[in-house]
Amino acid sequence: xxxxxxxxxxxxxxxxxxxxxxxxxxxxxxxxxxxxxxxxxxxxxxxxxxxxxxxxxxxxxxxxxxxxxxxxxxxxxxxxxxxxxxxxxxxxxxxxxxxxxxxxxxxxxxxxxxxxxxxxxxxxxxxxxxxxxxxxxxxxxxxxxxxxxxxxxxxxxxxxxxxxxxxxxxxxxxxxxxxxxxxxxxxxxxxxxxxxxxxxxxxxxxxxxxxxxxxxxxxxxxxxxxxxxx
Amino acid sequence: xxxxxxxxxxxxxxxxxxxxxxxxxxxxxxxxxxxxxxxxxxxxxxxxxxxxxxxxxxxxxxxxxxxxxxxxxxxxxxxxxxxxxxxxxxxxxxxxxxxxxxxxxxxxxxxxxxxxxxxxxxxxxxxxxxxxxxxxxxxxxxxxxxxxxxxxxxxxxxxxxxxxxxxxxxxxxxxxxxxxxxxxxxxxxxxxxxxxxxxxxxxxxxxxxxxxxxxxxxxxxxxxxxxxxx
DNA sequence: AAACTATATTTGGTTGACCAATTATTGGTT
DNA sequence: AACCAATAATTGGTCAACCAAATATAGTTT
Numbered sequence: 215x216x217x218x219x220x221x222x223x224x225x226x227x228x229x230x231x232x233x234x235x236x237x238x239x240x241x242x243x244x245x246x247x248x249x250x251x252x253x254x255x256x257x258x259x260x261x262x263x264x265x266x267x268x269x270x271x272x273x274x275x276x277x278x279x280x281x282x283x284x285x286x287x288x289x290x291x292x293x294x295x296x297x298x299x300x301x302x303x304x305x306x307x308x309x310x311x312x313x314x315x316x317x318x319x320x321x322x323x324x325x326x327x328x329x330x331x332x333x334x335x336x337x338x339x340x341x342x343x344x345x346x347x348x349x350x351x352x353x354x355x356x357x358x359x360x361x362x363x364x365x366x367x368x369x370x371x372x373x374x375x376x377x378x379x380x381x382x383x384x385x386x387x388x389x390x391x392x393x394x395x396x397x398x399x400x401x402x403x404x405x406x407x408x409x410x411x412x413x414x415x416x417x418x419x420x421x422x423x424x425x426x427x428x429x430x431x432x433x434x435x436x437x438x439x440x441x442x443x444x
Numbered sequence: 445x446x447x448x449x450x451x452x453x454x455x456x457x458x459x460x461x462x463x464x465x466x467x468x469x470x471x472x473x474x475x476x477x478x479x480x481x482x483x484x485x486x487x488x489x490x491x492x493x494x495x496x497x498x499x500x501x502x503x504x505x506x507x508x509x510x511x512x513x514x515x516x517x518x519x520x521x522x523x524x525x526x527x528x529x530x531x532x533x534x535x536x537x538x539x540x541x542x543x544x545x546x547x548x549x550x551x552x553x554x555x556x557x558x559x560x561x562x563x564x565x566x567x568x569x570x571x572x573x574x575x576x577x578x579x580x581x582x583x584x585x586x587x588x589x590x591x592x593x594x595x596x597x598x599x600x601x602x603x604x605x606x607x608x609x610x611x612x613x614x615x616x617x618x619x620x621x622x623x624x625x626x627x628x629x630x631x632x633x634x635x636x637x638x639x640x641x642x643x644x645x646x647x648x649x650x651x652x653x654x655x656x657x658x659x660x661x662x663x664x665x666x667x668x669x670x671x672x673x674x
Numbered sequence: 675a676a677a678c679t680a681t682a683t684t685t686g687g688t689t690g691a692c693c694a695a696t697t698a699t700t701g702g703t704t
Numbered sequence: 705a706a707c708c709a710a711t712a713a714t715t716g717g718t719c720a721a722c723c724a725a726a727t728a729t730a731g732t733t734t
Binding site: 269272273276312315316318319322323326376377378379380383386387390 | 545
């Protein structure tokens with residue numbers, strides 16, 4: 215009998231507050247550049263504590279939707295409406311990502327990162343990459359699993375490419391990659407040898423300053439991983 | 445005489461706290477899966493208020509580095525160390541992005557988005573894109589500036605591509621694009637006609653389901669914008 | 675001794691009051 | 705009337721005390 219009852223979705227108060235503020239902005243009541251009502255007023259109007267309003271504003275600030283000026287007010291930034299369009303309810307933070315999109319996007323970013331690394335790597339970058347690769351191999355042979363070290367190597371590649379934005383984006387999706395990989399148990403002993411070789415291939419292409427080769431090596435590596443998962 | 449004095453970089457307390465917690469994690473004192481010391485202890489040890497520790501933990505939670513369990517404790521997630529490597533001091537949030545990296549990365553994402561849109565667009569997507577384009581043109585001809593509407597059109601393209609992660613990433617860098625464009629005054633009357641035509645080209649390629657053409661049209665469009673800036 | 679229950683402690687969350695910087699208002703001076 | 709300085713009100717930031725849930729501890733029973 216009890217299993218007929220639907221689970222009640224308890225909604226986080228701050229999410230409700232966010233959507234209320236969102237309404238204020240997209241309805242045009244508060245236009246970009248203007249100030250939001252003060253925290254106290256918002257709290258009073260909505261009948262909640264000021265701290266909760268505060269936390270909601272914090273989140274909005276995090277996404278760059280508003281900008282707070284201490285002792286003055288919080289102004290909504292110009293582009294706010296764009297981000298808000300997507301904020302409908304999926305609290306951003308690329309939650310609930312579908313795996314296909316994730317790996318496809320990763321492939322795109324990683325290939326470019328490898329290409330750029332081949333073009334712009336310095337001697338110091340090569341040392342860093344080599345060290346990261348060593349750490350990866352040691353950890354893998356030792357404990358059989360080295361997801362983090364693996365991805366750290368990839369991050370180092372992005373660093374060598376000298377494109378800060380690309381690196382940031384890779385770091386943003388990395389947590390989700392890790393999560394997916396752990397869930398799907400990517401790591402398998404018989405694959406270790408192969409992935410190590412592939413990593414070395416990538417590094418050598420970068421060392422040779424061969425952008426197309428690096429891109430292709432990365433492509434090979436990731437499609438291998440991809441194939442293994444499916 | 446006074447201009448000889450260096451500006452003192454006043455560091456935000458919570459950033460210091462973050463780096464301290466970061467030290468705890470990467471030093472291995474608190475391993476992934478384990479609990480962080482309670483907020484009160486951290487506050488006492490560092491000689492700061494609990495609220496500041498609290499805010500630091502909030503930020504770490506945003507980045508997915510820790511996960512708080514109310515009335516129990518805050519555990520560090522497995523992938524935390526990776527993100528922390530890059531968190532050294534540049535407060536993430538792709539602050540202080542260099543413009544070159546930004547436009548280069550945008551080009552990469554937008555081209556792929558256009559390609560995917562040509563492959564996967566539905567009839568409804570075409571309607572949405574057409575509407576977005578209309579809004580852009582109207583706003584541009586009316587007020588002479590339509591940065592937001594411009595980017596909203598691009599976001600719609602990403603949506604039509606059906607790759608959620610790619611869209612999220614585009615939404616992440618969009619605010620910085622807007623900021624840069626406004627600062628550099630991209631919009632200019634004599635360019636309006638051209639950009640409108642280019643937008644229409646992109647849309648028609650997507651409508652024709654021509655992925656290579658869409659990619660090339662997008663490439664053309666963005667390199668034009670890029671050239672105008674420099 | 676083991677298992678369970680009741681109590682005490684610890685933990686993150688919440689609240690209301692206070693602080694300093696900013697902004698608005700007021701009164702006076704030129 | 706215009707400008708300016710002094711004061712009052714407002715605002716986001718900070719803090720210490722309190723709350724309820726989760727956990728650890730002690731006590732009791734079997």
